[in-house]
Amino acid sequence: xxxxxxxxxxxxxxxxxxxxxxxxxxxxxxxxxxxxxxxxxxxxxxxxxxxxxxxxxxxxxxxxxxxxxxxxxx
Ligand SMILES: [Zn+2]
Numbered sequence: 001x002x003x004x005x006x007x008x009x010x011x012x013x014x015x016x017x018x019x020x021x022x023x024x025x026x027x028x029x030x031x032x033x034x035x036x037x038x039x040x041x042x043x044x045x046x047x048x049x050x051x052x053x054x055x056x057x058x059x060x061x062x063x064x065x066x067x068x069x070x071x072x073x074x
Contacts, residue, residue: 024065026055040065 001009024042031037038054039046043063047054058068 022063022065024060024063024067026057026067029053029055040067 022042024040026038026047027041029036029038034050036049036052036054037046038048040060040062042060042065045060045062047057047061049057055067059066
């Protein structure tokens, strides 16, 4: 195996390991009876938080989508 082939092999393995990044946004965030509610735009599930805004969550607890507006999110 040449060095070039080895490099290509390593690159392939890395790509296979990488999980696709799911991304979403919190929608319709509102306060109801001292509880914050918001909908995930990715899985459409409603999430609530008694300790601060749902929009402070970096991930959706239901589907794991990133909510931080990271550059990995297209
Ligand atoms: Zn979700």
